[in-house]
Amino acid sequence: MHDVAIVGAGPAGMAGALQLARAGLSVVVIDEQARAGGQIFRRPPEEFGVRHGQYRPYGWARDLIEDFEEHPLIETRFRQTVFGILRDPEGQISLAVSDGQRGTRIKARRVLLATGAYDMPVAFPGWTLPGVMTAGAVQSLLKSQKLLAGRQIVVAGSHPIQLILAAQLLEAGADLAAIALARDLPGFLEMARTLPAIPGNVSIFTEALRAMAVIARHRVPLLRRTLISAVEQTGEGPLRISLRKVDAQWRPVGTAREFEADVLALGYGFTPSTELARQAGCALSWHSAGGGWTVQHDDNFRTGVQEIFVAGEQTGVAGAGRAHAEGLVAGQAIAHSLGVGADPLEVNRAQALLKSSERFAGVMQTMFEPNRTALADLSHHSATVICRCEEITSGQLEDALTCNPFLTSASAAKLECRTGMGVCQGRYCEGTVAARIAMHHNTQIAQAGHFNAHLPVKPVPLGAYGDLDH
Numbered sequence: 058m059h060d061v062a063i064v065g066a067g068p069a070g071m072a073g074a075l076q077l078a079r080a081g082l083s084v085v086v087i088d089e090q091a092r093a094g095g096q097i098f099r100r101p102p103e104e105f106g107v108r109h110g111q112y113r114p115y116g117w118a119r120d121l122i123e124d125f126e127e128h129p130l131i132e133t134r135f136r137q138t139v140f141g142i143l144r145d146p147e148g149q150i151s152l153a154v155s156d157g158q159r160g161t162r163i164k165a166r167r168v169l170l171a172t173g174a175y176d177m178p179v180a181f182p183g184w185t186l187p188g189v190m191t192a193g194a195v196q197s198l199l200k201s202q203k204l205l206a207g208r209q210i211v212v213a214g215s216h217p218i219q220l221i222l223a224a225q226l227l228e229a230g231a232d233l234a235a236i237a238l239a240r241d242l243p244g245f246l247e248m249a250r251t252l253p254a255i256p257g258n259v260s261i262f263t264e265a266l267r268a269m270a271v272i273a274r275h276r277v278p279l280l281r282r283t284l285i286s287a288v289e290q291t292g293e294g295p296l297r298i299s300l301r302k303v304d305a306q307w308r309p310v311g312t313a314r315e316f317e318a319d320v321l322a323l324g325y326g327f328t329p330s331t332e333l334a335r336q337a338g339c340a341l342s343w344h345s346a347g348g349g350w351t352v353q354h355d356d357n358f359r360t361g362v363q364e365i366f367v368a369g370e371q372t373g374v375a376g377a378g379r380a381h382a383e384g385l386v387a388g389q390a391i392a393h394s395l396g397v398g399a400d401p402l403e404v405n406r407a408q409a410l411l412k413s414s415e416r417f418a419g420v421m422q423t424m425f426e427p428n429r430t431a432l433a434d435l436s437h438h439s440a441t442v443i444c445r446c447e448e449i450t451s452g453q454l455e456d457a458l459t460c461n462p463f464l465t466s467a468s469a470a471k472l473e474c475r476t477g478m479g480v481c482q483g484r485y486c487e488g489t490v491a492a493r494i495a496m497h498h499n500t501q502i503a504q505a506g507h508f509n510a511h512l513p514v515k516p517v518p519l520g521a522y523g524d525l526d527h
């Protein structure tokens with residue numbers, strides 16, 4: 058049995074693992090990816106023969122990865138998926154893990170969930186066509202395989218990461234037909250409000266300015282207050298991407314403008330990966346600016362389930378700096394809960410990092426919160442698919458809502474019309490379904506709640522599931 062099992066080797070998981078290992082505790086870290094780094098520090102696989110990727114603007118990433126990879130008390134299991142959290146009759150907690158073929162249980166005294174976030178999906182006419190991708194997927198191909206998803210690309214979204222992605226694509230040789238941002242560029246007052254976030258985060262602001270300079274140098278049209286509206290494709294031809302001018306509330310004004318491209322890279326925000334926390338019985342809170350449903354925790358990042366702690370994007374999408382700081386604090390708290398005290402200097406350092414990253418996260422979350430109602434409204438055409446796994450259309454959901462006035466929650470919609478019952482277990486459709494229910498009943502999205510998560514939270518072969526009994 059390990060002292061601590063950590064799910065996720067991103068900045069939060071790596072920072073937590075190092076704190077624990079340095080305190081002399083045995084740690085196992087499981088991650089679906091081929092190497093440590095998480096989403097932001099994704100690297101090519103070892104077979105490419107390069108140890109490090111591009112970590113700008115986070116100067117600390119290189120040392121974090123090296124210290125993590127070299128620590129003798131940290132055992133790593135890559136290319137493995139944690140598909141559930143179990144409790145045996147004696148009360149012992151364990152992780153259900155699949156290597157893609159077989160299943161195994163990993164027992165630990167404590168669990169740290171550092172599973173990060175995924176791109177927020179948005180449903181609109183044509184969103185399931187090949188070539189319509191999330192910004193994170195386009196970036197993952199570039200970071201891990203050095204591949205451009207297409208030659209001609211349109212970037213659309215509202216998250217600041219779109220500008221960073223655009224610059225990365227341009228520098229890799231892509232031709233960007235347009236960058237469409239749903240919001241305006243920050244005005245003077247908004248910029249003034251970012252001032253408290255600058256101390257400790259200068260490199261991030263510098264990186265954003267650098268990205269803007271690359272975009273300007275390549276003369277890419279930067280369309281402000283412009284929202285995706287639909288995508289069409291004839292045969293093998295290019296995507297025809299309709300973008301519409303919107304007002305400050307993201308309501309359409311004026312006619313659509315069409316662009317042609319091989320790929321549309323969409324980035325309206327991120328959604329915390331809370332499926333394991335949900336399945337384990339941890340309570341969630343609604344925090345729209347933080348990405349939607351986030352895992353409830355105390356000041357030590359302990360959840361309502363005694364042995365389970367969380368760190369990183371699951372507590373609210375807030376960037377790599379805060380994920381790293383939370384990993385440090387959670388690692389120290391877990392060590393303390395197992396009777397091992399931390400060096401007071403380390404504790405102070407972690408708390409200071411947490412404070413400065415929280416200032417930054419607060420400003421960013423407020424400035425770039427997606428307009429969830431406007432985005433869900435893009436799916437209102439009755440033929441638009443909402444749940445792509447079960448192929449449930451907008452019209453089917455609307456019919457169910459009209460026929461059954463008591464259908465007021467995402468879980469009820471799942472039972473009534475199967476949205477969220479497919480292989481992705483609702484990761485694609487939950488946000489749209491909840492927002493559409495709220496729009497139908499004229500209530501808040503939070504009131505529609507979330508889908509429950511059950512074992513297995515991610516698709517695994519039946520054999521892996523069966524192995525757990527042994």
Ligand SMILES: Cc1cc2nc3c(=O)[nH]c(=O)nc-3n(C[C@H](O)[C@H](O)[C@H](O)COP(=O)(O)OP(=O)(O)OC[C@H]3O[C@@H](n4cnc5c(N)ncnc54)[C@H](O)[C@@H]3O)c2cc1C
Nearest residue numbers: 065067068069088089095096139173193369370376377380
């Ligand atoms: C695709 C993508 C690209 C991003 N790119 C950037 C960027 O360029 N710049 C930026 O500032 N921010 C980026 N972000 C935001 C980024 O998530 C955070 O800044 C930061 O990486 C969060 O760190 P974390 O440790 O909380 O989680 P992550 O870095 O996301 O790490 C979580 C890890 O958990 C693993 N995991 C999750 N569930 C399981 C499971 N069930 N079993 C096994 N392993 C699991 C994942 O494989 C992942 O490696 C990106 C996010 C995404 C989703």
